[in-house]
Amino acid sequence: RLFRQSPEQRVPLPAPAHHEQALSQRSLRTMTAPRQPFVPCPYSLRYVGADRAVPDDRTLACIRFGKGLPAHDDPRVIDVGLAPLGALGAQLWQSELPVRHGRDDGIGYAENGELLFGSLRLEEPELAHMDHAAFRAYVRMDRLLQKFGYPCWLRVWIYMADITHGEGDAERYRQFSLGRHRALSLKPGFELNLPAATAIGSHDSGLVIYFIAAKSPGVQIENPRQVSAFRYPREYGPRSPSFSRAMLKHWSDTTHLYVSGTASIVGHESRHRGDAARQLEEVHNNLQALVQNAQRQLACDPSHTARPLALKLYLRDPGLMHALRPLLPRLFGADTPILCLEGDICREDLLLEMEGLYALPVSAA
DSSP states (O other), X not given: OOOSSOOOOOOOOOOOHHHHHHHHHHHHHHHTSOOOOOOOOOEEEEEEOGGGOOOOTTEEEEEEESSSOOOOOOTTEEEEOOEESSSOOEEEEEESSOOEEEEETTEEEEEOSSEEEEEEEEOGGGGTTHHHHHHHHHHHHHHHHHHHTOOEEEEEEEEEETTTOSSGGGSHHHHHHHHHHHHHTTSTTGGGSOOEEXXXXXXXXXXXXXXXXXXXXXXXXXXXXXXXXXXXXXXXXXXXXXOBSEXXXXXXXXXXXXXXXXXXXXXXXXXXXXXXXHHHXXXXXXXXXXXXXXXXXXXXXXXXXXXXXXXXXEESSGGGHHHHTTHXXXXXXXXXXXXXXXOBOSSTTOOEEEEEEEEEOOOBO
């Protein structure tokens, strides 16, 4: 039901015990909480060509990828300077409920009573001190969520120009992570409530952030093959990236897993330098481990498998697409919609990154 048209197309390293225990306890509380009133999944998502990316009265967000796109003053239209590598070039997030939209403190938003979709853009002059810019942006976004009654982050996307520009701790992404950490850490226990997130280098100027939030929290999910991003050692910057590997969210008729940008990383180290095919296979391994960990927390019947509803593949070099395209159906399923985009990864030794939305079975074993 999520897609209403068909688009084209190891060694486990456990997280720290105290953190895993805290996550398990929180997950158990969430799973055993009193049943909420019936709330069906309040949105649908589909990938379309750029020429079909037109918002209507039920649109939560219309995300267009590319450069030189025609200007649009609708706050739900979000333009990202990443070149599409194929016929698909936009996402349409459609609401199952009436939509209210507008702007507040420079943030475009749309909400339908169950879900809020928001976005903001910062131009280059505002990014002279990236850490301060990121801090202020997250404070503004959180203020909007509190004001409209959607205090629970689910998913964040970050696209910035020159993401790896700068040496050492002066790198733009590290400075962004510093400011984000300062903002999120204003709340106690924030590392147990981190949204899934993706940060990719765009081929446009400035910074674009868009996000999803809900009225009730999801469940943070980590990958047993990887060190949690917020536990990375000091070599990756003055503050570790503040995001979860995935966020699990229950709607009354389905369960969705929002998967963060996932790369060829085991533990905290990059793997298969210079080999795009092996990096893609490692990404597949990480996605499988993450989904399986979510299913374990749900006590899913092992005969029921999670379904990838939508994936995004980011490639540093668009020339890699020809060699990787035949691997995609084998690794991720022939019917899985995959939007492929040219974008820079936040580590120079990584050639690609992938993110996704999965539907998990809701029946218990």
